Amino acid sequence: MNILLIEDDNIEIMKLQRTVSKLGLSHRITEAKNGEQALELLRSGQPLPDIVLLDLNMPRMSGIEFLSILKEDEVLKYLPIVILTTSENRVDLVECYRIGIAGYVIKPLKYEDYQDKLSKVLAYWEVNELVKG
Amino acid sequence: MDNKEVTLLKKALERQKKARQQAERILEEKSKELFDVTHHLKESNSKLENLLNEKTSELDGVFINIIDPYVVMDLKFNVINMNNSAKTFLGYDHTKESLNLASIVHHDFIAYTAQSFQSLIEVGTLKNYRAKILTKAKEEKWVLINSSLIYNTDRKPIAAQGIVRDITQEMEVKQLLAEQKKQLNTIVENSPLGIVLAVEDKIVKTNTTFVELLGYTENELKEMSVRDISAPEDIANSEKLIVQMNKGELDKFSIIKKYYKKDGGFVLARTLVSAVKDEKGKVDYQVALVEDITKEREAEERLRNEREKYSSIIANMNLGLIEVDNDDVIQMVNQSFCTMSGFDREELIGNKAAKVVQVQEGRIIDEKQAERLVGKSDSYEVEVRNKKGQSRHWLISGAPRYDNNKNVVGSIGIHLDITDQKQLEIQKEKLLEELEKSNEGLQEYAHIVSHDLKSPLRSISALASWLTEDYHDKLDDNGKFNLQQIQEKIEGMDGLIDGILKYSSINDATLDNTLVDVNEVVGGIREIIFVPENVNIVIMNPLPSIKVDKTKIHQLFQNLISNAVVNIERTDGLVEISSKENTSHWQFSVKDNGVGIPKEYHEKIFKVFQSIGNNQRSTGIGLSIVKKIVDVYQGKIWLESTVGEGTTFHFTLKK
Numbered sequence: 075m076n077i078l079l080i081e082d083d084n085i086e087i088m089k090l091q092r093t094v095s096k097l098g099l100s101h102r103i104t105e106a107k108n109g110e111q112a113l114e115l116l117r118s119g120q121p122l123p124d125i126v127l128l129d130l131n132m133p134r135m136s137g138i139e140f141l142s143i144l145k146e147d148e149v150l151k152y153l154p155i156v157i158l159t160t161s162e163n164r165v166d167l168v169e170c171y172r173i174g175i176a177g178y179v180i181k182p183l184k185y186e187d188y189q190d191k192l193s194k195v196l197a198y199w200e201v202n203e204l205v206k207g
Numbered sequence: 208m209d210n211k212e213v214t215l216l217k218k219a220l221e222r223q224k225k226a227r228q229q230a231e232r233i234l235e236e237k238s239k240e241l242f243d244v245t246h247h248l249k250e251s252n253s254k255l256e257n258l259l260n261e262k263t264s265e266l267d268g269v270f271i272n273i274i275d276p277y278v279v280m281d282l283k284f285n286v287i288n289m290n291n292s293a294k295t296f297l298g299y300d301h302t303k304e305s306l307n308l309a310s311i312v313h314h315d316f317i318a319y320t321a322q323s324f325q326s327l328i329e330v331g332t333l334k335n336y337r338a339k340i341l342t343k344a345k346e347e348k349w350v351l352i353n354s355s356l357i358y359n360t361d362r363k364p365i366a367a368q369g370i371v372r373d374i375t376q377e378m379e380v381k382q383l384l385a386e387q388k389k390q391l392n393t394i395v396e397n398s399p400l401g402i403v404l405a406v407e408d409k410i411v412k413t414n415t416t417f418v419e420l421l422g423y424t425e426n427e428l429k430e431m432s433v434r435d436i437s438a439p440e441d442i443a444n445s446e447k448l449i450v451q452m453n454k455g456e457l458d459k460f461s462i463i464k465k466y467y468k469k470d471g472g473f474v475l476a477r478t479l480v481s482a483v484k485d486e487k488g489k490v491d492y493q494v495a496l497v498e499d500i501t502k503e504r505e506a507e508e509r510l511r512n513e514r515e516k517y518s519s520i521i522a523n524m525n526l527g528l529i530e531v532d533n534d535d536v537i538q539m540v541n542q543s544f545c546t547m548s549g550f551d552r553e554e555l556i557g558n559k560a561a562k563v564v565q566v567q568e569g570r571i572i573d574e575k576q577a578e579r580l581v582g583k584s585d586s587y588e589v590e591v592r593n594k595k596g597q598s599r600h601w602l603i604s605g606a607p608r609y610d611n612n613k614n615v616v617g618s619i620g621i622h623l624d625i626t627d628q629k630q631l632e633i634q635k636e637k638l639l640e641e642l643e644k645s646n647e648g649l650q651e652y653a654h655i656v657s658h659d660l661k662s663p664l665r666s667i668s669a670l671a672s673w674l675t676e677d678y679h680d681k682l683d684d685n686g687k688f689n690l691q692q693i694q695e696k697i698e699g700m701d702g703l704i705d706g707i708l709k710y711s712s713i714n715d716a717t718l719d720n721t722l723v724d725v726n727e728v729v730g731g732i733r734e735i736i737f738v739p740e741n742v743n744i745v746i747m748n749p750l751p752s753i754k755v756d757k758t759k760i761h762q763l764f765q766n767l768i769s770n771a772v773v774n775i776e777r778t779d780g781l782v783e784i785s786s787k788e789n790t791s792h793w794q795f796s797v798k799d800n801g802v803g804i805p806k807e808y809h810e811k812i813f814k815v816f817q818s819i820g821n822n823q824r825s826t827g828i829g830l831s832i833v834k835k836i837v838d839v840y841q842g843k844i845w846l847e848s849t850v851g852e853g854t855t856f857h858f859t860l861k862k
Contacts, residue, residue: 085666092673131658160661162708163654181665183701184694185672188665 075101075200078123080112080140081158082132086181090127093189099196108132109140116150123153124204125176130159130166138166141173152205156195256360276371279357282328284309287366296373298343313339313347327367331356337374349378401476401497408432408449411492420476420499422469433495438465438473445480452482453490463500475501527601527622530608533580535559535572538617547601547624549594565592579607579618588625600629646714653711657704664704668697706828709762713835718756725750725760725795729784732765742772742780750786753793753860755840763836766829767797767856774801774854792842792859803850813844833858 081087087105094101104123106112109132116122130137137157145151154176159166167178179195182188276293280286286301286308299306312320316338327333336352354369395402401417403410410428418425421436434442441464451457459481465473476497483492521528527544531537537555545552548564555563561572567590575587584606591599605620671693675682682690726746733744753760764784771782783798804812813834837844842859 083662083666085669086662089669131655131662160658160665161654163658165654183661183665183668183698185669188669 075125075196075204076104076121076123077101077196078104078106078112078115078126079158080106080109080126080132080137081129082107083129086129089185089188090192093192094196096189097193101196109135109137109143112140113143116144116153122150124206125199126153126155127158128155130157130161130170138169138173141170141175145174154199154204156199252360273370276373277368278308278371279366279368280308281366282364283307293371296342296348296371297340311340311342313341315339327354327356328364331364333369336369347375348373349375399498401495401499403433403495403497405433405493405495406491408434417497420468420474420497421466427469436466438467441465445478448480449493452480452493455488455490458482466497474499475504525623527624528619529555529560529622530617530619531560532617533576533615535561535576537563544622547593547599547622548591554594567591567598575605576618579605580615582607582615588629598626599624600626650712650717653708657708660704661701664697664701668694671697703828706832710828710832710835713759713832713839718759718839720754720756722752723755723757723760724752725764725786728757728761728764729768732761732768736765736769736772738772739775739780741778742775742782744768744772744782745784747783747785750784750795751788751793753862755860759836759839763833763858764797766833767858770829771797771799771801771854771856775799776802789859792861794857794859796855796857798853798855800853803852804846804848804854805850806848809846809848 079087079090081090091103094103104115106115112126128137128140137159141155144153144155151174155174156177156179157170157175158179158181160181161167162180170178177195179191182191273290274292276296277290278286278293279288284307286299286306289297289299289301289306294300297306297311309317309320320336320338323333323336332353332355334353336350336354338350338352339347340350342348351372351374352369354367356364357366357368359365395414396416398414398416401420402414403417404412409432413425413428418428421428423431423436428436433445437445441462445462445464448457448460448462452460459479461477461479463475463477465475467473477500478498479496481494481496482490483494485491521541524541525543527547528539528541529537529544530539537558537560540552540555545555548555550563560566561569566572571587571589575585578585584604586602586604588600588602591601593599602623602625603620604623605618607615608617608619610616671690675687675690679687726749729744729746729750738744768782768784772780775782777800779800781800784796785798786793786795788794812830814831834844837858837860841861844856844858846854846856848854
């Protein structure tokens, strides 16, 4: 799968990469440091990712703003977006579902728990039929 | 029998014979005498009878010729004789038709007539028989009859004779007088005015009104003088007037004076005294018409007091009073209005109110004026400028003013300066708005802070894990232990951040109250918290369903149950949960048989960050959350505990 990870925190990026390589999965991870960068990437004409993992709290453009822009786009609005965040704020959760998301995953405290959770998320999307291209 | 005896008997017999002969002779003589007397009497009787008859006839002649009607009747009321006058008066002639006098008596007088006749028979004469009769011409006539019986020679009554007087006119006059007297009495007795007739100050007659007014009986009053019932302060004045009246200088006078009542009280009365004079102009009587004006005076007095009271209130009240006409031109203001507005009376009166005080929204005054014209009263607020040009807020209560014909001639307004209140109100509104915003901001802030604190914690935790994993072979035990310590501290801090976030999100505004079954809540908690083998959580009685925010009640029970579980060290650990219903609150209890809490901590443990346990993972915020939730539901929380035996937390939630 092609995964687009939108995340400003380096350690978080490392956590996902480590999880993927540790579990021996063959996903390609593309990174974007923030929403603007992600939009640029998505509109660059390169093949679109299969799923997007999106952090909510980011500088400049928040995850929710990015999500709203994406849903305005005739093509990009069909991308499955899975939120990956530490925010347990119910307001955020509800707002994300209102705009339209494919999942909402809260980052656990312990890395072991993170690895466990992410392996399940990725396994789920792997068995899903994806639009591709 | 011997001869002697026979001789004696013969002699006795002889004597008796002689005696009888003598008696017979005497009897004969007496009879003769009696016969002579009787004969003589007969003669004289017959003589007398003739004499009587003669006399009667003689009288007949007299009566026949007298002027008053004269009638003789038998004892059955049949007329035997009547004179011409009687014939004329009654219209009947007994020589032409039989006339029974009973039949012409007016039916009202039949019983009276029978009674009178009885009396005539017994006494022999009857005087002043008065009755109405009907003449042949069907005229009702009043008659006065004096009559006597006529006897026969055997002294037996055989007839009655009577002289009739026509008193019809007399009776009519009498009746008229009686009628008039009655009418007059009716007027006098029903008069709302007390009426007193006095002769030289002595009361002669009074009416019921006056009797009722003073409470004396009429007889008591008749023993009194006007002076006796007059208040001393009035006597001099009224007597002076009476003197003038007696001199003929006054015919009548009016005076307001006090009369004492029998019960000691007094009435104030307007008295009109008139003189009643004889032909020579001398005063016979004084007639006084007495009108009780006590109540009238009291009412006037009350009215005056009220008026004084209100005018003094108006003058002294802290409210501005203003009267305007229909064109808003000021007619009257009180001192307070001048003070409030800063203008003098002269600057106000005669000018348009809204102009002088520069009512900021002039339209409102026009609207209110239109409402006054249709009789509406209400209150409204305006912003004005005082003489110094400062903005003031006034609360005005306005009502229409009417003239005597009920036409609206303007309005009257009471003004309260509410500038301070208004400013406070505006300030309050601003503060509330700010508070709301800052509350929202705070919520948001708490979430951001918690996120920003949690993210690095996750990074540190990941890094520590990777160190442990990647450098497992290179680290000695001490190093591994320290990494383990780092992980534990991170967990503690993560819990603390969660707790603070929860604590800060408990407030009224965010509550979502629904009917929650507490049994389910406790059941759910039992499933998600770690309960060691040695501890049993038991619900002692069916818990109620209550109207609360499900998340908050969950947090509440979870904290208390977790605390209870954590603090149990014995092998037969037991946590008992029970409830009971009070009038206004539900009371819940969570009881454990754990280590117990020393008395000195019973208050302290509810304060934020106060942890008393040795437990490393205790953040000290759990019971603060519990306390805050209980506070939000207007309840109380307290605990009973014995060290070494256990602790019971009680808390109440308002229904």
